[in-house]
Amino acid sequence: MPQTQVLARKWRPRNFTELTGQEHVVRALTNALEQNRLHHAYLLTGTRGVGKTTIARILAKSLNCEKGVTATPCGVCPTCLQIDSGSFIDLIELDAASNTQVDNMRELLENALYAPTSGRYKIYIIDEVHMLSKSAFNAMLKTLEEPPMHVKFVLATTDQQKIPITILSRCLQFNLKQIPQTQISDHLKGILAQEEIPYDLISLQLVARAAQGSMRDALSLLDQAIAFGAGKIEEASVRDMLGIIDQGYLFNLLDTLVQRDGLKLISLADEMEMQCLSFDSALQDLAAILHRVALAQAVPQAISEDIPEHIRINALAKILTPDDIQLFYQIALHGRGDLSLAPDEYAGFTMTLMRMLTFMPENLAVNQPPHAPPTNIKQPAKAEHKPYSVSKHTTQREIADASDLTWPQLVQQLKLTGMAKMLAQHSETKILSADKIELCVPEAHKHLLEKKYQDKIQSALNTFFNKPVVLNFFVGSITGLTPVAIQQRVEEEKQAQAIAAIEKDPIVQELIEQFDAKLIVPSIKPIQDKGDKQ
Known part of the structure; x- marks a missing residue:
């Protein structure tokens, strides 16, 4: 049975016209060959597998083809065929990774002094040249300064930074790009x-x-x-x-996020865990999808219809705001970075989803009652008022005139999204009135204090109060009564009440006593009424 040749070798380009990508390098080398303006040393840089060695071998054929120096070697003469098969005596290929010592380089350079055996030029291809020792580079330097007319060097590297500047300055450099x-x-x-x-x-x-x-x-x-x-x-x-995650899972997660359905989010995460999918890869791919959604908004023509997911990408681009996309993208990146710090990958992944859910825009901001702070939390002096509630018939003007408005309640009414919402929710009031508001931001969140986010809050306040409001931000210590902190305490209190109610339930107690049952506390979730659902 004949041995099958691997595709990478079978389909290696044998001339410049067969080369995919690297048009800038091909154009420069083609012009040089056609005009006979040849350099004695070429340096090809780029990541693995982008064509460095392939271009070096094509160049060797171009210089030694029996029909003459040409940008289009014939590929059928003995010289071209020998170069393709790796048996051409005047083509010397050296792997610098396994020949780092100065003795190897001296021997190679001594042989360079002799004229070619059968070709027009003696070609030296040195792969991973950055691996040579300092002494080997010094030995090469003299030959590069005064090269014999019949010698051409083609150096290839994946790490140009490790090559001495004295070598770089004597080479014609080409940076090969990653292929699209x-x-x-x-x-x-x-x-x-x-x-x-x-x-x-x-x-x-x-x-x-x-x-x-x-x-x-x-x-x-x-x-x-x-x-x-x-x-x-x-x-x-x-x-x-x-090991690629089905993109359908990730689009379903984003669709569920838009619907603000926390229960379904967790259900999807559970299903992904059952499939043994990598949550690290999931967050990486989620960030990639959000990147494409952002492109679909800003540069629609950048999303080709050939992409299988283009319909779902465009649908999300019409629903999410640019700020929300940027925020969720950052949350996905940070969530991926925090996976190693989480109790386990599942916890890190679901916490990232919950973080996105927390900052999802609220469609019913004015008509829904805000969460009042728990009564056992002491309010700061400026905000010590009785709990404030908004009925379905309360108008915005009446809210603006209310004397007992607190910052967490006000944030609920401002219809903020994205990073502006995050800034508002992590701020604490020091002065709060219908004319002037001063907000303190803790050191940990000072990165949110970008002018465009402050401006969005300013605009929302001006609209809400129907007049200009003086708004100032500063970084400092807080008492812990930010909207986010209060909301978290409310949720913790509800959770504690739910656990207590289950533990006191007569049926549950009977099950525990008769069947030695155990209560799975993490599975207990407080029941949300319609007023709490946002």
Whole structure:
């Protein structure tokens, strides 16, 4: 049975026209070859698998092709065929990672003094050149300063910063870019068509995304996907192979967030845990979706209709405000960073979802009664008033004239969203009147004090009171009576009451006594009435 060649080697480009991406490098080298303006040393930089060694070998063929120095080597002459097979005697490839010592470099440079055996130029390709020792670089320097006419160096590296400036200054440098996903996907389509392997577009997009700009990685993953799918490439098998989370889960999470359905959010998280899905990957992909939603709002043409999720992305872009998207994006990033600090990944993931839910815009801000602070919490001197309630018939003007309004109650009425809402909820009043409001922000949240967020609160207050209000912010110590803190205490008190009610329930007590049952405290949730639901 004949041995099958891996795709990365079988489909390695053999000339510049077959190369995918790196058009800027191809254009420069093509012009140099056509005008015979050749440099003695080239430095190719870029991440793995973007074409550094491939370009070096094509350049070697261009310089040594038997039809002459050309940007389009024939590919059929003995020299071109030998370079393709790796047997051309005047092409010397060195892996600097395993040949770091100065002795290796001296031996190589001594051989460089001799004329080529059969080619026009003697080509030295040194891969991962940044791994050479300092002594080896010093040995190379003299040859780069006064190179023989018949020698060309092509240096390749993934870490340009580690190469001495004396070497860099003597090389013509080309920075290879990561290949865009669309170009990788299109290239894979062409290969699979010629290989006569069935595929679907979503699978190729998943492979291209996982390759992270590396064509070699994409071809290796494609090989793996073919084996994994028993000769065909399907979305389900590719997702299993890559361990990619079904994007449907994440869109369902965002849709549920829009509906402010906390119970369903937890249910979806439980389902993801049952599927043994990675919560770290989930938050990473959630941030990626929010990024695309932000693009759909700001630059709609950036979201191609070829993207499988474009309908759901555009739907979210019409519902969420730009501020909310930016806030949720930041929460997702911070939540991912905090996963290692959480009691477990499930707790970290669900806490991130609850944080998003907390700052979700409230559709019924004016007509819904605000949460009054618990009676056992002492209010600051400026806000020591009886609990304030708003009936369905209370007008905004009556609220503005009320003398017993507190900052947490006022925040409920302002219809703030996103980061402006977060700033308001983490602030505590020092002065509160219909003419002047001074808010203190704790040191931990001073990063929220951006002018655009202060301006949004200012505008909301002016609208609410129907006149200009003096608003000042400052950073300092607080007593802990911010809207967020009070809301948390209210929820804790409700939770404690719910637990106490269950523990005192006669039926529950009988079950515990007769069947030695145990009460699962974390499963107890207080019942919310319609006035509390927001």
